Amino acid sequence: AQSVAQPEDQVNVAEGNPLTVKCTYSVSGNPYLFWYVQYPNRGLQFLLKYITGDNLVKGSYGFEAEFNKSQTSFHLKKPSALVSDSALYFCAVRDSLDAGNMLTFGGGTRLMVKP
């Protein structure tokens, strides 16, 4: 069975500072990993994904994430946070051995960027 954990319900960061939103996963095969962002009263928007290849993945709005197989992590990062980055962030995983082909989402982390 696949699972994903986002250990922090909320992350607070000052504008201009670097931010990290944590994600760890558990799969039986190889992980396919995604980050999505949800703004208030909106659907989820895709940010970036890791399927294979380079461990550092760059995505939309200046976000990037690093796949770390030994730590089973896929933390989301941005060098300089903006107030407009404040939103709910979801990590998601699919196990390459999962015949159901379904994504499992983490519980979400609310990012608050203060001016």
Next chain:
Amino acid sequence: DTAVSQTPKYLVTQMGNDKSIKCEQNLGHDTMYWYKQDSKKFLKIMFSYNNKELIINETVPNRFSPKSPDKAHLNLHINSLELGDSAVYFCASSQGYAGRTEAFFGQGTRLTVV
């Protein structure tokens, strides 16, 4: 142009009623999904539908049924609504299963059962 659109955006109804939520995607994707987001923002897959193959999350009550008239539409029918069905329901689509490709989400339908 809206890529994935859901109607209605808000739905308030009484317990025991039957209701439907419509979803349409204009992206030409071959796979569509329904997700439920509860009050704690936890997001759970309900169904995926690909080329007439329906994959159901076994925890979803059989009061919920997806109906796909064509590849661009996946509607959600809910019978005998219960208070616990109150949530935000998201439709999504992807090209191929969203295990390798990213999914595009609609703006959600907030269902309130009173």
